[in-house]
Amino acid sequence: MQPFGSIRQLVPVGADAIMLYFSGDSLEQANSACQQWLHMLDSFASKAGNSWVVECVPSYDSLLIVFDIEQVDSHFVYHSLQQWQTRLHNQNNDDYQKAIKRHTLPVWYGAKAANDLDEVSRKTSLQKEDIIALHTSMEFKVYAVGFAPGFAYMGELPKALQCARLASPRKKVPKGAVAIADRQTAVYPSDSPGGWNLLGLCPVPMVGENNIPLLSAGDIVTFSSITESEFVDYHAG
Amino acid sequence: MQVEVISKGLFSLIVDEGRKGKQRQGFSQSGPMDTIAFHWANFLAHNEDNTPCLEIMGNMSLRFSEACVIAATGRQVKLKVNGSAQPVYRTTFVEKNDIVDVSSECLGCKVYLSILGQWQVSKSAGSACTVVRESLGGIHGNGQVLQDSDVIEIVSIAELNFKNLNLRELPVEKRFNYQANTPFKVIKGYQEAFFSDVCKRIFTNSIYTVSPSIDRMGYRLTGEGVASSLSTMRSEAIHIGAIQVPPDGQPIIMMRDRQTLGGYPKLGCLNPLDVSRLAQQVPGEQISFVFQDNEEARASVLLFQRQLHQLKRELA
Numbered sequence: 001m002q003p004f005g006s007i008r009q010l011v012p013v014g015a016d017a018i019m020l021y022f023s024g025d026s027l028e029q030a031n032s033a034c035q036q037w038l039h040m041l042d043s044f045a046s047k048a049g050n051s052w053v054v055e056c057v058p059s060y061d062s063l064l065i066v067f068d069i070e071q072v073d074s075h076f077v078y079h080s081l082q083q084w085q086t087r088l089h090n091q092n093n094d095d096y097q098k099a100i101k102r103h104t105l106p107v108w109y110g111a112k113a114a115n116d117l118d119e120v121s122r123k124t125s126l127q128k129e130d131i132i133a134l135h136t137s138m139e140f141k142v143y144a145v146g147f148a149p150g151f152a153y154m155g156e157l158p159k160a161l162q163c164a165r166l167a168s169p170r171k172k173v174p175k176g177a178v179a180i181a182d183r184q185t186a187v188y189p190s191d192s193p194g195g196w197n198l199l200g201l202c203p204v205p206m207v208g209e210n211n212i213p214l215l216s217a218g219d220i221v222t223f224s225s226i227t228e229s230e231f232v233d234y235h236a237g
Numbered sequence: 238m239q240v241e242v243i244s245k246g247l248f249s250l251i252v253d254e255g256r257k258g259k260q261r262q263g264f265s266q267s268g269p270m271d272t273i274a275f276h277w278a279n280f281l282a283h284n285e286d287n288t289p290c291l292e293i294m295g296n297m298s299l300r301f302s303e304a305c306v307i308a309a310t311g312r313q314v315k316l317k318v319n320g321s322a323q324p325v326y327r328t329t330f331v332e333k334n335d336i337v338d339v340s341s342e343c344l345g346c347k348v349y350l351s352i353l354g355q356w357q358v359s360k361s362a363g364s365a366c367t368v369v370r371e372s373l374g375g376i377h378g379n380g381q382v383l384q385d386s387d388v389i390e391i392v393s394i395a396e397l398n399f400k401n402l403n404l405r406e407l408p409v410e411k412r413f414n415y416q417a418n419t420p421f422k423v424i425k426g427y428q429e430a431f432f433s434d435v436c437k438r439i440f441t442n443s444i445y446t447v448s449p450s451i452d453r454m455g456y457r458l459t460g461e462g463v464a465s466s467l468s469t470m471r472s473e474a475i476h477i478g479a480i481q482v483p484p485d486g487q488p489i490i491m492m493r494d495r496q497t498l499g500g501y502p503k504l505g506c507l508n509p510l511d512v513s514r515l516a517q518q519v520p521g522e523q524i525s526f527v528f529q530d531n532e533e534a535r536a537s538v539l540l541f542q543r544q545l546h547q548l549k550r551e552l553a
Contacts, residue, residue, distance in 0.1 A: 012426040013476045014506030015534035019427065038261075057260045057474035059498050064474035069509070069538050074531060144472065146498030149263040149362070149371055153472075189263075190372065211362040211373070213262045 001078050005085045006033035010078065016054075016069040018077055022061050027156065030061035031143050035218040037063055039099060040088055052077075058217050059144040060153070102220045105187065107136075107178050108231035109200035114177040116166075116197040123163035123197070134161050135199060135223055140185060142219040150189035150206040150213035154221055157183045169195030176201045178223065185223075189213070203234040238303040240352060240389040243336065247295030250367040250382040251358060251375060251389075254287045259362050260497045264373075266477060267366035268493050270453060270516035273413045274310040274349045280549060281308035281328050281405045282351035289358055289365040291350040291383075296340035299350075304332050304396045308405075311348035312415040312517040313341045327406040330399060345519035346415075353402075354393035368494055370454075405552045413513065417522045421511045422529040422537075423480060427503035431467040432482075439463055440504065441526050445488065449520040453494035455481070456515060458524070462486025465502040472500040478507035478515075490515060508534045510541055 001010040001018070008023035020037065024030035038058045045053035055066040067077050109132045110117050117128045124131065140154035147153075157180060165181045170193060173179070177188040179196035188194060189206035202223075207213050215221065226234070242249075252275065255268025269275035269292055279288050283306060291297070293311075309316040309325050316323045317338040318331055331337060339350045358365045361373045372380035376387055420441075429437075445460035464486035475481065479491045481501045490507060491499075492515075507515060508529055518524060529537075 011429075012424065012531055014424050014426060014478060015509060015531060015538060017476050017506075019473070055258055055260060057497060059473045060471040062471070062473040064476060066476065069535055070542055073535055144498060145261060146263045146472065146474075147496055149373075151263050211264075217261065 001074075004082060005088070006030075006037075007081075010081075012074060013064060017064055017066040018074050020063045020065065020081075022063070024061070027060060027143070028141065031141070031217075034058050034061060034063050036088060038217070040084060041065065044084065057146075059146065100218050100220060101216070102222075103215065104222050104224055105178075105202050105204055106226040106230070106234065107200045107202050107223050108226055108228055109135075109178075111201040111228070111231065113174045114179075114198035114201050117199065119166075120161075120163055120180070120197050120199065124161055126160065131161065131199070132225055134158055135180075135185070136225055138222070140221045140223075142215050142217050142221065143184075144217055145213060145215060148189060148192055149211065150215070152186060152206070152213075152215040152217075152219075152221075154185045155183055157185055159183075163197055165195040166197065169193055173198065174201070176203060176206075178202050201231065203231055238301065238305060238354065238391050238393045240391060241300045241302070242297070242383050242385055242387045242389075243300055244296065244298040245383045245385050245387070246293050246297035246340070248382055249291060249293040249295070249297050251289050251356075251365055252292045252367070253289045253365045255366055255493065256362050256364045260474065262362075263497055264362050265368055265371065265454075265494045265497060267364060267368050267374075269347075269349065270493055271311060271347050271349070271513045273510075273513045274312070274314075274347070274517075276545075277326065277407060278308050278310040278349035278351035280552075281310065281326060281407065282306055282353045283328065283402050283405070284351050284353055288351065289356040291339075291352075293339055293348045293350060294341075294345065296338060297350070297383075299337045299339075301331050301335050301337065302333065303393060304330070304399070305391075305393045306330055306353035306399065306402060307337065308351050309339050309348060310351075310407075311341060312346040313343045314348040315340050315342055324406065326409075326412060328402065328404045343519060346517050352389075352391055352393075354391040357390035357392065370494065403553075407548070407552070411548060415514055415517045417518055417524050420525045420527040421515060422508035422534065423505045423526050424508065424529055424531055424534050425505040427479065427505060428465060428467055428470070429504055431465040431502055432463065432504050433466065436463045436465070437504075437528070440488075441528060444523050444525055447518045447520050447522045447524065451520060453492055455492050455495055456490045456518070458488045458490070460487070463488065463504070465504075467502045470500055470502060472498040475499045475503070476506055478509065478512045480504045480506065492516065509538055
């Protein structure tokens with residue numbers, strides 16, 4: 001299967017799936033290409049006659065397409081993708097842009113239950129205030145959702161804030177913990193084991209009513225600093 | 238009707254076909270470990286395809302508050318009603334207050350018990366599947382597996398109508414062959430280019446042992462190491478049956494409750510039919526692998542499905 005367009009590689013994954021890898025000068029570009037393809041596949045899959053699309057699972061620069069083996073084979077999928085490529089060019093980008101949601105997530109930085117600020121300060125040689133200032137200063141993009149329901153991998157942290165995972169993972173990171181590792185940041189949707197450095201707590205649930213996650217791949221997120229009493233009020237309100 | 242758990246066995250839970258289209262939100266696929274036995278159980282109990290069903294390890298004992306229709310399937314499955322052995326892979330009628338025991342002769346294998354009717358269990362993220370790690374599903378909705386004295390509510394059909402149900406039985410020779418001695422078929426894919434030819438040769442020429450570290454997420458094998466040359470890679474989607482190889486070279490085959498994304502190199506995926514077969518292997522069993530062409534894998538699945546549909550038509 002020869003690559004084309006923004007797809008740099010296609011590889012088989014078992015009898016009933018293929019994986020697409022995307023190209024781009026940056027991870028951001030490759031991820032955008034992935035989101036565009038996903039968006040298009042979703043709109044095609046919702047139409048009659050395309051029920052062979054069973055599941056699409058995007059990640060940083062890759063997209064897994066699982067198909068119904070009884071209806072089609074990988075050659076059929078490949079040819080369909082080639083045909084759709086031309087429409088991807090023609091497709092009005094507005095549609096896809098509209099699907100992108102923006103979120104501002106409040107964070108009580110340095111909350112006792114989730115505070116590795118000293119360690120992050122040591123790893124990055126930044127003052128605590130600078131760490132918070134950097135973390136709240138920029139827009140992050142959700143590159144992928146996975147690992148656990150509603151766990152959104154966001155990036156990319158500025159190089160200055162890049163720091164390695166903990167030497168040994170914690171058995172329990174509290175729900176709502178805002179964390180960083182390498183050049184990524186995330187909010188833990190529920191209590192779980194984890195090896196990321198914790199900056200504070202976010203009171204907004206990452207998985208809402210009816211198990212619908214707040215964040216989806218492609219969404220834009222900014223963090224804002226709140227005080228302990230604002231955090232408490234959030235729960236009270 | 239109430240179905241009361243008298244004894245839960247080792248690890249028993251409610252499953253249906255699993256969560257569809259939710260992996261992008263981080264929900265694991267879930268679903269029956271042995272899809273084939275799950276489907277037969279529902280078919281033989283006259284249930285619709287995606288009806289919830291019990292996946293049982295160990296010996297489970299249940300009391301039925303009403304007469305109803307059940308079927309038990311799975312590797313070396315055993316069924317008893319009020320202490321007396323009953324045929325398996327067959328439509329079975331039970332009476333009010335009957336005690337039903339289901340187990341496998343081979344400890345650690347999964348057996349499926351389908352009970353005719355509408356299960357009054359809530360769905361989360363589109364499925365009744367219990368996923369402990371995600372605190373989803375189960376009769377309390379918190380991901381807990383079945384416990385002693387739990388009660389499952391099922392709206393069954395009126396006993397009067399039982400006579401309209403034909404007795405379906407899957408003959409022994411038509412049942413799925415769970416033997417470990419035929420090699421498991423692997424379709425190369427994913428990062429296979431980063432596994433050397435020698436590595437691949439080792440993989441198909443070695444005997445691997447199913448380790449005690451097996452669960453609904455994955456089956457860890459022990460044997461000759463087959464590490465890839467790839468040291469880092471970005472996390473990406475993990476498909477069912479993917480053969481993931483961490484730096485220690487010991488393969489882990491990813492199963493139903495696997496995490497959705499992962500960053501270890503993968504050599505390929507099992508043929509879908511062999512996923513059910515692997516699910517029924519227990520620690521200490523020895524298995525081997527053979528590579529299979531993509532087209533051949535698809536042909537084998539299509540042939541299997543065709544025979545399955547034909548069998549169902551004959552039995553219906």
